[in-house]
Amino acid sequence: MNSQCPVLSIFALGGVYEIGKNMYGIQYADDIVLIDCGSKFPDESLLGIDLIIPDITYLLDNSDKVRGLIVTHGHEDHIGGIPYLLRQLQMPIYGTRLTLGLIDVKLKEHGLIQSTHRIEIDSKSQITLGTISVSFFRTNHSIPDCLGVVFDTPEGTVVQTGDFKFDLTPVNQQSPDIHRMAEIGQKGVLALLSESTNAERPGFTPSEKHVGEHLIEAFNKAKQKVIVSTFASNVYRLQQVIDAAEITNRKLTLLGRSMINVVNIAAQQGYLHIPEGMLVETEVANQLAPEQVAVLCTGSQGEPYAALSRLSTSNLRQLKVLPGDTVILSATPIPGNERNVARIVDNLFILGARVIYGSGSVTGLHVSGHGSQEELKLMLTLMKPKYFIPIHGEYRMLFQHRMLAESVGVEHRHIHIINNGDVVDIQDGTARVERKIPAGSTLVDGLGIGVGSVLLRDRKHLSEDGILVVVVTRSKIDGKILSGPDLISRGFNYATNSDGLLEEAALAATAALHKLQEEHVNQWNRLKQGMKESIGQFLYAKTKRRPMILPIIMDV
């Protein structure tokens, strides 16, 4: 590689080898353009963590080069990290109207709306960011106003698809711009970054319109109120629920903060068409005959505090599920959420509801927003890139996407599966993956950004075995024990069950202390260690458990 000449670099700060926290970067010479800044939810091993966002060390180290952030669409895994990014690094943000509307909600919550330069774009926009020209193409996904992004650089053209499917009968009449994609491909694409969510799924994802027909059928069959739970951001789905309610003469009421937010923004901006007088407050809906009521609510992923979960346990003040009501889960559980969703379905059945749940391919009441294998192959065929970088997926999905790319003629050696932080450097038409930049997960815990591994290890230990605090007071003068060891426990099972266990443990600690004192050992650390070991060994022998032991010595 010629170190004198500029290089085109492509990297991910999040979104590969994982689902969530998408963030990609294109750099040419001293210009860095970013694509998306998402978040993801922690799994159960990350105790007490609220959110995971990309590590932006590389951007902080190169803050003078960052020209802007382009946001492909308004889903959390593409926008959830934006406020945390902006708290550390200011930059202009480009997005379509709906995308910016959803970002603005977050910026307001974080008090960043005034300080952030937001630029509205559409699929016809053209932007110049230093040496990089940026243009767009329209795609379909489960939220309106999605963009694919084209980066023209002196080294060649890079295309990032955003999230997409090819919905040829879209609900909003906005077809995917296949002609524009063909034109981009015809001009020549040096590198394509394409999303891999459904790379394991054969065939072609059904059209969103497919759901509309089944919704109307379900609404027609329902003898009482109909409650539909879906992702609030799936504006097309919301529209089809509104349409089904209109056809079956139902008023509509909303449950869940994000549902109310999205409906407000989408209706204001003209993405959602609600017949005059259809939307009513929940108190009003409660006064209507049940066959005149439809409900849209959050919680389709089984989130414990969302509307659907609270409905299923009759814990929502505003509305109750009554025997004979119909509940439609218009969503598929994301891996990890199956158990929570199943529990909700059970509870709804127990309340006497007719519950329509399960795979969308069976019920017809959900379709994916992501293209399946044939659509991924169509995108690859349209773009006919020299280099291909599968993005937006766990490793097996990236791997399957590579197989798809090979099947349509991309050369094996031109396909790079990269991890977050790997950099694809292209110079004179030749790509190399030899460098790494810092990348990883930044954990958000309350108001704090950044949580270390010791803390998580401690939390895990505390959560499984609890804690035992051992306090001893000694005389400052001669080191004599004045009181204690006193033992206090929390979360340790045997403290309450077993007679005299802690008393015996205290005796073990006392014996250890005396022994150390006889040996004239007087350092806090060694005394603490002695107590910890003696109590730990005693308790493990008795209970096969190892609570965290926290020895405290107070010299007075």
Added chain:
Amino acid sequence: MNSQCPVLSIFALGGVYEIGKNMYGIQYADDIVLIDCGSKFPDESLLGIDLIIPDITYLLDNSDKVRGLIVTHGHEDHIGGIPYLLRQLQMPIYGTRLTLGLIDVKLKEHGLIQSTHRIEIDSKSQITLGTISVSFFRTNHSIPDCLGVVFDTPEGTVVQTGDFKFDLTPVNQQSPDIHRMAEIGQKGVLALLSESTNAERPGFTPSEKHVGEHLIEAFNKAKQKVIVSTFASNVYRLQQVIDAAEITNRKLTLLGRSMINVVNIAAQQGYLHIPEGMLVETEVANQLAPEQVAVLCTGSQGEPYAALSRLSTSNLRQLKVLPGDTVILSATPIPGNERNVARIVDNLFILGARVIYGSGSVTGLHVSGHGSQEELKLMLTLMKPKYFIPIHGEYRMLFQHRMLAESVGVEHRHIHIINNGDVVDIQDGTARVERKIPAGSTLVDGLGIGVGSVLLRDRKHLSEDGILVVVVTRSKIDGKILSGPDLISRGFNYATNSDGLLEEAALAATAALHKLQEEHVNQWNRLKQGMKESIGQFLYAKTKRRPMILPIIMDV
């Protein structure tokens, strides 16, 4: 109900409204016969809990009436609770040879083998337990030697199916005994208890033989070693892996303690036929050419410490997965395990393995051991019970099973979906569900049985926000503060991140103490409460977190 005459009572102590910890009871007059005593694994909300077993309060209160425990088959959800039951209540245990073999492993671990009366039965056995005569019929499931159970009582006949499918081409030639079932049905069944695991699944579950053909195909295609992960207890599957290895001239090695245990027991007892010389130690397998090696391992559910998981991260000393090896997941993830299994698949792909994973209906490499809707209808049709009690399933499965029973002619009012603890009392041919007996979950934590809700709440609190210990020493004489408040934290994020936060919190506590002392408040409880509140309020304002605060006052 005539209180003078004996009543036939049917109840569940576990297994309904849930998957796992099956335990059912049949009582006539003063005779109680139990069916199965299973365990289940806790979900992530039960921090630090090892196992969940049935609450047996009712049996302890009626210990003089308990005549014995009949075990339908050797799966954990049917035998896992047995040692804990026997630690509290002795009774004879009836099971087939393999079932007893698997129970014996547990009894040895708990030191109960000497004290327990175990009686081997087969499908032809007849037992008399007080007023109840017990006989059996052969069924198919994913473990050999499964029984359905027939209870003849003076009030009528009760049938409990155990777990079953109708595998008409079974691997072991042991067809389900349909003629015997027809005969039982012909004589008249007062009440049927039938399992509901696959009540949501349409059609007929494919035969286990189906898997064998696909295994041979996959073994034939494999150019290097083949690693198959499946449930150790699925002896038929193990046999088919052995057969595929034999056909493709491979030696077989085993990984995982339960795999080695089951293969030993099943081979000893003649359930498993292993060609002479096929089974080799892993060190020997490592010396062979890769195309001569097959591996059977545990961990198909993604269990973090099982063999497959450790193989996927190259953390198993004995054997490594090399690029080009084939790994077959011959199992479907149980809900809740999807994420762990997906992580393992990813890691195996990263190692360069060919991984065959995903739904058994696509790969052909797994079939369920439970009958689907048509098989459940077949059982209902054969038994034509007057009363039907769907068991062994979460509520939605029991609900769907009720719909199936209605579809084959059981009257709606004769179907009782019961929860654990509900009792179906039948007298003079009429059933009533009006009584409850104690039932619920008993939590096992290390060597302790029984964990309370306060403890779990504390663990949850500790796991999310950590703990802050506050220690003050005071003079015994005048209550003057001699040292402290000293603050020590574990698992609380801000302790390390924020400069001086704990020092400030200590000042807040000191101020609170001084104020109380000026008011001449001297009781420990009030002083502790004062410190707790002042620190809690201060930290919440600063961090939006509420760590557990544990105040300790030492008077010296």
